[in-house]
Amino acid sequence: MIFVMRRFAKWFVMAYNIGMKQKKVLVVGGGLAGLSAVAFLRKYGFETILLEKNDHCGGLARSFERKGFTWDAGPRALIDGGIIGPLLERLGLELPMVPSRVSVGIGNDMIHVESRDSINDYKALLERARPGSKGDVDRIIRRIQDVMKDMDVLYGIENPMIYSPLKHPLWLFGIFLPWSLRFIATIGKIYRFF
Numbered sequence: 001m002i003f004v005m006r007r008f009a010k011w012f013v014m015a016y017n018i019g020m021k022q023k024k025v026l027v028v029g030g031g032l033a034g035l036s037a038v039a040f041l042r043k044y045g046f047e048t049i050l051l052e053k054n055d056h057c058g059g060l061a062r063s064f065e066r067k068g069f070t071w072d073a074g075p076r077a078l079i080d081g082g083i084i085g086p087l088l089e090r091l092g093l094e095l096p097m098v099p100s101r102v103s104v105g106i107g108n109d110m111i112h113v114e115s116r117d118s119i120n121d122y123k124a125l126l127e128r129a130r131p132g133s134k135g136d137v138d139r140i141i142r143r144i145q146d147v148m149k150d151m152d153v154l155y156g157i158e159n160p161m162i163y164s165p166l167k168h169p170l171w172l173f174g175i176f177l178p179w180s181l182r183f184i185a186t187i188g189k190i191y192r193f194f
């Protein structure tokens with residue numbers, strides 16, 4: 001069954017491409033969205049023209065210099081919530097990843113978030129800042145831990161729009177379908193909270 005579905009999808013894409021190949025695609029805007037669109041269109045054989053109004057591509061995802069400091073115009077980090085990873089994989093690109101370090105401070109008291117366990121450092125930071133509020137601090141930490149669990153589900157798998165479930169039948173049945181149930185339960189929980 002999966003074999004037939006894969007074959008059918010391949011024929012459909014081939015027929016569609018043959019029909020479309022005579023056409024050029026004009027993409028407006030060289031931000032992450034436009035650049036990704038062009039990369040995929042070229043991969044599937046379309047002729048493309050990218051129009052960017054500025055003298056550089058990247059859109060919001062760029063840095064600029066002022067008075068010796070480097071500032072991010074938008075994103076601090078590209079975080080793989082199930083999209084960037086499979087997208088790069090499908091384009092055959094390898095990008096070196098660096099750890100995404102964050103520092104949090106209250107006054108001069110600072111902690112560095114290195115891993116999930118850093119939540120204990122954050123708890124200690126709050127307790128130092130508000131020594132008489134242990135109950136409130138515990139509640140805040142429990143709420144953050146709940147959100148972390150929800151995020152694990154929401155961003156827990158490769159995005160099926162990008163990952164091509166038809167090419168990965170084991171993933172489809174072994175990971176995607178069980179995840180879908182957890183996803184629906186988590187979304188329901190989040191809606192109930194609001």
Ligand SMILES: Cc1cc2nc3c(=O)[nH]c(=O)nc-3n(C[C@H](O)[C@H](O)[C@H](O)COP(=O)(O)OP(=O)(O)OC[C@H]3O[C@@H](n4cnc5c(N)ncnc54)[C@H](O)[C@@H]3O)c2cc1C
Pocket residue numbers: 028029030031032033034051052053054057058059060061073074075076077078079
């Ligand atoms: C403060 C801030 C922090 C963020 N932090 C994060 C983060 O930590 N992690 C993360 O993943 N994302 C983050 N984001 C989101 C991320 O920056 C955007 O989702 C992403 O860069 C949007 O890409 P885009 O291609 O859709 O749009 P844009 O980056 O806005 O690109 C649009 C492009 O189109 C061009 N353009 C517009 N009009 C025309 C026209 N008429 N003709 C030709 N060209 C045109 C523009 O010059 C631009 O280059 C952040 C965003 C902001 C603002």
